[in-house]
Amino acid sequence: MESHELFDPDRNPRSLDCRPVLSRPRADVKVTPLGGIDGEFCPQDRALIFEDANGTRILYDPGRTVAGATDPRLGKIDIVLVSHMHGDHAGNAHNKAPNSGTCEQPDMSVSAIPNTNAANIAIGKKSKIVTGSEMPPFFAAKLKANGGNPADSMLARFGGSVTVGGVKIATVQALHSNGLDPDYIGGDLGKAMKEAGIWGDVGLATGYVLTFSNGLVAYLSGDTGIHTEMKTVVNEYHRASLAVFNGGLSAGTNASVAQGLNELVKPASVLWTHPNEAVTEGGKLRPGTRVAALAKMVKAPIHFALSGRTMEFDGKGKCVAGC
Ligand SMILES: [Zn+2]
Numbered sequence: 001m002e003s004h005e006l007f008d009p010d011r012n013p014r015s016l017d018c019r020p021v022l023s024r025p026r027a028d029v030k031v032t033p034l035g036g037i038d039g040e041f042c043p044q045d046r047a048l049i050f051e052d053a054n055g056t057r058i059l060y061d062p063g064r065t066v067a068g069a070t071d072p073r074l075g076k077i078d079i080v081l082v083s084h085m086h087g088d089h090a091g092n093a094h095n096k097a098p099n100s101g102t103c104e105q106p107d108m109s110v111s112a113i114p115n116t117n118a119a120n121i122a123i124g125k126k127s128k129i130v131t132g133s134e135m136p137p138f139f140a141a142k143l144k145a146n147g148g149n150p151a152d153s154m155l156a157r158f159g160g161s162v163t164v165g166g167v168k169i170a171t172v173q174a175l176h177s178n179g180l181d182p183d184y185i186g187g188d189l190g191k192a193m194k195e196a197g198i199w200g201d202v203g204l205a206t207g208y209v210l211t212f213s214n215g216l217v218a219y220l221s222g223d224t225g226i227h228t229e230m231k232t233v234v235n236e237y238h239r240a241s242l243a244v245f246n247g248g249l250s251a252g253t254n255a256s257v258a259q260g261l262n263e264l265v266k267p268a269s270v271l272w273t274h275p276n277e278a279v280t281e282g283g284k285l286r287p288g289t290r291v292a293a294l295a296k297m298v299k300a301p302i303h304f305a306l307s308g309r310t311m312e313f314d315g316k317g318k319c320v321a322g323c
Contacts, residue, residue: 027053027214028312028320031244031271034073035307036065036095041272041279042103045305046089048244048273049074052212056165059127060208060220060244061089062117064108065307067097069124073308077125078165082118082135083222084178084205088274091117092181103278113183115142123148128164130154132171133203138180156208168211170238173229174222176205176250209238215315218242219265223250223274226260235266241317243267243300246274247291254290258297268317270302279304 029052035045046063058079059066064087066074082090093108094117101107112120119142122129129139129152140150156162161170179199182190193200207222219240234240243265251257261270272279272291279289283306286292295302303311303323311322 026314026320028314029053029212029214029216029218030310030312031305032073032310033273033305033307034059034062034066034071034098035305036101036106037099037103038308039283039306040103040281041275041304041306042106043276043278044088044106044108045307046246046274048271048305049077050167050210050212050218052165052167052214054166054213056167058165058167058210059121062091062094062121063088064091064094064117065106066091066117066121067095067100068110068112068117069121071098073098074121074125077121077127079167079169080118080122080125080127080129081169081208081220082116082129082131082139083174083207083220084176085116085135085138085180085184085202086178086223087181089223090119092183093117103281113181114186115146116184119143119146119148122152126152128152128154130156130162130164130169132156132158132206132208133178135178135202135206138184138202158204158206166213170209170211171206172209172219172233172238173227174205174207174224175227176223176225178202178205207234209234209240211238212315216242216313216317218244218313218317219267220244221246221251223248225250225252226256226264228264230260230264235264240265241268242271242313243269244271244273247272247294248274248276254294254297257294261298261300267300269313269319270298270300271305271311272302273305280306 140153182193
């Protein structure tokens with residue numbers, strides 16, 4: 001059906017004129033970063049909103065750049081995901097308002113201890129909070145203590161999955177640590193743990209695999225070094241086509257990151273997050289950044305998570321708008 005291609009807006013922008021469009025209706029997944037400064041990609045940026053074509057909205061790792069549950073950029077949030085308990089992911093503190101502070105020196109003046117920014121947002125938005133490993137009982141306790149419904153904290157166990165709002169959520173291993181800061185425990189126990197230098201055990205750190213209603217399978221790496229399950233579980237079993245990759249130093253060297261993406265995950269596209277460096281200035285890539293070097297080493301296109309800019313991914317992991 002060669003003639004069909006003439007009318008596919010993916011391939012031929014001229015089909016946007018008034019001739020009939022014969023291709024299927026679009027059902028792309030929208031991804032909007034909620035970073036520190038609008039239009040930039042800053043060291044503390046982690047938070048992403050995924051919006052399925054069916055309207056389900058998922059907030060991933062709110063961290064410190066989402067200004068609590070009342071951040072006007074959030075809108076409706078159905079599901080909160082937290083890859084692991086470190087303060088830059090669960091959110092031990094956050095900005096007073098979007099865009100406060102600078103890209104290099106973000107405002108992190110509002111404490112979210114002992115709840116976490118993630119739990120406060122889930123309570124404020126009446127969302128489910130879906131985590132793996134042994135994190136669900138922690139979040140259930142925080143929901144209960146703050147007027148939320150503990151049953152809204154749901155487990156996606158390694159090897160299994162839960163489906164919420166039409167999106168299938170599975171957890172996968174992340175090769176990282178996952179200690180719970182005793183400040184979240186508080187009281188005499190928290191004080192004693194702190195003095196002893198022991199953090200609480202909430203199980204292994206995780207990543208996620210999300211399967212959206214348009215067929216897109218997205219791998220959210222969490223903080224991780226490379227590991228064999230990137231090949232066996234993420235690529236060969238789940239067949240993820242979009243890799244949302246945490247690029248801070250916890251990911252390892254440039255060589256190991258490139259090897260992990262090129263030889264193990266093998267995605268169609270990479271969405272770079274957690275940069276731990278000011279990647280852009282004026283919305284443009286700064287030369288000399290780590291991600292600029294990696295973009296030359298990684299086979300798949302690397303897209304940058306500019307705060308507030310919505311990107312759209314088709315069912316095969318290709319960015320079709322906003323990148
Ligand atoms: Zn981190």
